[in-house]
Amino acid sequence: MQFSLLSQKRKTPFLALAISALFFTQCKQPAKLTFGPDTFHVDESKVIEVKIDPAQAKSNEFTSSFLDSVHYVPLQTNDESLFSEISQLEVTADKYIIWDEASNSILFFNKNGDYITKISNKDKSIKQPFKKINHFAINEKKNEIVFDDRYTDQAYYYDLRGKFLRNVKKPVYIEPAYTIAGKYQIYYRAYNSEYLALTKMPACNIVITEDEKKFKYYLPFDTTAVDYQDTRGTNQWFFNNHHGIMNFSAPYDFNIYTIDTLTQLRKAFHIVLPDVSSLPEDFMTNARYNGKRGKYTDANRDVIYGVTDCYWFGDNLTFRLYGHSYNQMFLYNVKSQTLRSLSNYISDKKTYMLPVAKFTIHALGSNGELVSSISAADLFKYRLKLNGNKEWDNLLSAPLKKFFEGDNKQNPVLTVMTMKPKM
16 A cells, blocks of 8 residues: 655744754853863764755655564553644653643553553642643653743653652753753754843853753854744754764754764764755855745745754664655665655555554654654544455454554554664
8 A cells, every 4th residue: 555745734833943054153152161172063074965866765665675573552542641642752661751732741651552641730749730841851861751841930850650750940041942961951042042141151052061060052153144033843853862862953954963972962964955955055144034034935835944853773864854845754774875765655564554654753762663653543544445355454463453443533553663774
């Protein structure tokens, strides 16, 4: 059965954000906060150029040609566990942890999809309940979850069983994105010059700190050339690559960065697209675009203006390219320089004739498995098409058979995919 990812416009938050590696101009830093002589240095010594034409990507391949295995994990559905969407998903050794922005909760499922518990602001045992979750980060060293409350000055800490630990006053520079690598906290400033006056920090997009005492700043920007209200993007900028590595990307920037536990920011990949799909080289540095970037992308609807869902495992890199009329996922093999579409493929018996991915890659497991999801509504559409096919009925795994005994209003089904070692 063939699948094609149609153009979808992802929800864009008010602080839709951007970054550019083109701004490596020096900015002044307070001496008392200095980490060392390489404070602003982005390591570009081992950049891998990914020169691609998305139109020439391998597509309509059978899933068995590039997937070594796939497991469908239905997420248990009951009154407590039912949620609206996967706004963020993180994988631990034994759990899938999901933030659902619509219900303002973080849900915990085990690797079989069984519901465990959830974090919500209806917990009456907490003296000062949070108002609105704004993403979350996992401290893999301390086995803690932390998120900031979008509407108050508090940050909240829970353990990986969903038990409340504490809430503390958050630093003003926590907005709008935050993550953890080892013992360091990493903040994405997203061209938000309004916070600079509050923090008295340099105009740099990445801030890395250890216990809010020492600071490193990366990716400075010119406040006269770009403003956060003039940028668009998705709602996720950090991607957990595990083993102490965090990947980072942002709208209008075709570089994929890595941040390690030593707080070194490295430019790992540089994606080069055909001219017809590319933004002007000075798009984020020239003040003539200030206040007009949204209008530019509106007028040039064939332009691709962002890369997200960036995960690097073995010789493979996965990413999604997006624009007004474009939203496609890809798998790139660094050794063979082969580009494959993860949006257009033909599902075969290996994947039960069902889709394996549709809109996004949510996360990467610690063993290199990719995690995506398919809605119950979509799966039941394919069941209707295959209804009466006894061979298909016999193919289904036990979890899928049980899932199809329910209805199309269940929680989505996770797809956990392992790629073939040689492609």
